[in-house]
Amino acid sequence: MSRKLLYITIYLLLFSGSSPLFGQNSPSGELKQLDRLSKREQVKELSRLCWQNRERQTDKAIKYGLQGIKIAKAEGYDKELATLYNYVGVLYQHYKYEIQKGISYYDLGLPLSLQVKDSVEIAYVYNNLGDAFYKIGNIPLAFEYAKKSMAIFERLHNAPGIAYSYINMGELSRINEKYGTALDYFRKAIALRQTFNDSTGIASANLEIARTLFLKGQTDSAMHYFRRSLEKHKQINNKNYMAYSMQGMGDVFLRKAQYDSAYVYFKGALKLCRERKNPTGEIDSQLGMAKVLANTGKEKEGEQMLDEALSNARKSKLTPIILKVYKTKGEFYHQLKEFRKSSGNYQNYVATYDSLFSVLQYQTLSEVKDRFQMAEQLNRVHQDLKAKQKDQIYGIIIIVLLLVLSVVLVLRHRTVSRLSAELLQSNRSKDKILSIISHDLVSSFNVLLGTSELLMEDLEEEDLKRAKSNGRLIQKTSEETYRFISNLLTWARSQQHTIRLYKEEFDLTRLLTEVESMFDNQARMKEIQFHVNAGAELMVDADRNLLQIVLVNLLNNALKFTRRGGTIELSVEKEDGQVKISVKDNGIGISPERMAQLFKNQTIDSLPGTSNEKGTGLGLFLCREFVEMHGGEIHVSSVEGEGSEFWFTLPVS
Template sequence: MNRKLLYFTIYILAFAFSSQLYGQTISSGELKKLDSLPKLEQVKMLSAWCWKNREKNTDEAIQYGLKAIKIAKAEGYDKELATLYNYVGVLYQHYKYEIQKGISYYDLGLPLSLQVKDSVEIAYVYNNLGDAFYKIGNIPLAFEYAKKSMAIFERLHNAPGIAYSYINMGELSRINEKYNTALDYFRKAIALRQTFNDSTGIASANLEIARTLLLKGQTDSAMYYFRRSLEKHEQIKNKNYMAYSMQGMGDVFLRKAQYDSAYVYFKGALKLCRERKNPTGEIDSQLGMAKVLANTGKEKEGEQILDEALVNARKSKLTPNILKVYRAKGEFYHQLKEFRKSSGNYQNYVATYDSLFSALQYQTLSEIKDRFQMTEQLNRVHQDLKAKQKDQIYAIIIIVLLLVLSLVLVLRHRTVSRLSAELLQSNQSKDKILSIVSHDLVSSFNALLGTSELLMEDLDEGDMAGAKSNGRLIQQTSEETYRFISNLLTWARSQQHTIRLYKEEFDLSGLLTDVKSMFDNQARMKEIQFRVNAGAEVMVNADKNLLQIVLVNLLNNALKFTNPNGTIDLSIEMKEKQVKVSVKDNGVGISPERMAELFKSRTIDSLPGTGNEKGTGLGLFLCKEFVEMHGGEIHVNSAEGKGSEFWFTLPLA
């Protein structure tokens, strides 16, 4: 009853202010009045303002949300704080189109929702995470979170949540070309939303039905639903979805060779997307206009629009957008029989996809590791959730094993198909690699399986100290196995020269901070302190994914060979037209004999770390190759017992 009463209170508060708050700036007088209210009422009021202003005054809505977060954190209102993190995440994802920033707020809200046992909020966070990963192209993670969200909503009989889940599951079914299954999900969502009169949700479901019918080739039926979607979104003045509906109508006219009508709708959609500062919608509209121009003999205009779309895609920093443009340009030039330009754009598409695939692999494993650590902490705090936590641990272990096996298959395929010539020339290197795969990987699997069984026994017996110890061992083994396979796979690709630079302009200081945060937990476990001296932003023009691999390997080595209670200094220094990045530790150091063998591709022996961490010895060779691909240099200075400093240089943007 208390939970229902709380939700009812929040809903009444929101609706009481909705007519005067939606799309309006809050006056200074109202803000002053707010300060006189109790802290909890301030949080609830700001939360309502944040959500109600999300469509027309997004920036102000974010400010209200951040102000409420600051109060809730100071006062310890964990339940309200979890909801606010979710709200702000939605604002960044859906209204500012900063998906990664949205995910960061969902990640802050999820552990709080789990801690206060708010099942509804947990389900909504899972739902939002699934939608976010779908938008950035990580379909496996999107599917996992969509399933988790639906399971919780169905158990709670939460009709609005179930309807959201139907939409997500429909989109995922459609991307796997299961069109009839997708249509069933969308129609179920409409039927359910009609029971609680959700006109906005019904309109969006109509749009998804139209998109699915178009993919099935049923253009007339698709046009019917696109028109219904446009009418309903015009009524609620949702410009983004009006634009999406007009894009769909343009696609239908394009298929019917009614080019004038198609162009009008694409151009109208472009105008709406620019008003809402929606980069993805703007790009989709431009690609539709380019297709029309290619079919009407206006090649130069079409080429200009495609170039503008590519600029917009790069500004959006969303790799799926860049992929769409390269593919569209390839098709455009192929249609014009300019095969050289077509081939060049398809090659760019393949290179970009390869870069995205590597990033998504790392993202997926990082997400699994983060969720595992979160579950381990909650085991210690909430022993009454042991059954649920046990299921989560089993699921995580299964996913880890499946991902590791898939990486092994990828490694095997690439080794056989791309590296066969060089492997035949170097039997010694081949035998060494096979020895590592057969021994260390099997050992890691055995350690994971054995330790997970012990973890289950500890949980059944209520031995939380043993569970904590075994959980940390599983975490450490998983990290070592991932880095081992990642370095081995990347090394194999580099030997066949299949890695290509995909340069973009970005802040190197921000990347260094992001990579450092990946190792914060590991540093805390070894009681090692990071000291960062990065200064203001340093813009470089480089391949962000390859430099991330370099920094990950250097930081991992520093942690590996630094004793507990040690320090690691990370710094960025400007030198004329170059930037110097340094990773310095006060660990065990390197002998002169071993220093002479560093950065060599055929030296793959690796010493255990101060915490008995394992490695392959391939990491430093990869660092050298990737830095030199950028026109930079990498160096080392070390003395036994005094620590080591690795640094590399890059040209400035």
């Protein structure tokens, strides 16, 4: 059987009616099935069973706890042992009503919790000690432990522990008649417990609110909370707290002189307390019934009930309970005008109180002495915890710094790699540019030199026809070389980022006409017709020289790739709050592959024109840069074999 399957089997046995764990066998026999678990797992399982059964089968829960303590001690499991001591202490205090025995177990668990530096368990031990001293009437010690417990829980942000501390602080505030403060603590406990669905804790806090309101004299509000507490404790089948709620309701009815109802609730509470073998609850119920009997003319029955309560109080050895019985008896006989008996009980009350005061003084001094060393040790634990937290923080900071450094190095590596790739590409582009420049310039000058020699020969031979032809060739070559060098110089300036915008307001229509006239000779040589579509003057705020370069390049490309006898159309119009300038031709068009590479500086690949015109491929890149400097965009559309249209936009002046 796997370990997981074994846990499931144990769980089913625990919660089924046929579970041997809840039969008549001895705990040692019942726990034989745990032998397959490791020792530590056995301790943890016994600890779980101990706490789980604290309410419905307290005796068995104690036996589970003691068995777990035995194993934990033998194996040296100090952390688990400290928890078990605390659990067993709670069982004796709250369910067996042996408070001193509960304190003895807390005393065993506290040094172990300090030794293993378990701050949570230390806080719970302090919380339980505070509650125990509250029950036996040592309010100063109860207050000190409650404060220590709350301080630790709040530092650890332990919500369940903080809620327990609120209850303790509320009870201590109430005993000092600070009812408003007490109610605040109880309500804060409810609000906190709602965040983690602690129905048991919420129910008990409602009971404490009811008790506080009753002491304030707000009986109707108190009755509301007593009823709510009773309802909630019925839902979780907590008979002890059902009894406490019924006692509170009995007190309300008694104060309202509704004696029959009061008696019914006190009697119901007495029955539940006897079922749970709860002596303090039984005594409180008897005292309530005796008060009802005193008010309904049943003095003998009331006297008998008080004597029974005193006997039970002496058996419990709880001095605060004995004091409560003597006080109630004194009030009982005073109401019956039996002043001698009343005085005797008050005298017993005073003598018992004096005895209790002496005991509490000794107890407080002893606790202060015994706990001094523990306080010092706890302080060292806190210092160790702080040092450990600092080490953890420093470790986290170092890890974060290493991560940041790693990220920086990775980003730096990527940046260097990217820049290296860009530099390599740039170098390749520049090599290609230099190659093109050297080839095209040499070719152009060879043409000029060769043609000029032919021109000289023609002039010497007085062949004017051939001289005119060679002169036109020289002019054409010179113009192409000029534009070539002009684009090259402009590109070089743009690469050095020395070009700046010098905006001015001017007429764009006039600029188009001027640029068109610059190409009249070339257009006539190729028999190409220009059409300018522009209306009246259109003012723009732009750099006139840069726009002229853009238009010159676009018109030059249109002339270059338009066949003889073709047409070129220049137009300007306002569109969607912008000025649109377009150059459209019916030339050879552009293939889709070349379209994708236009306007990019990486590609310096110029095709010859329809008359074998040369180019650098830099023109369109410059056009894009200069248009974008103005905040505009440049686009192209083309159908191969049918022509192209280049257009760009500018913001309206």
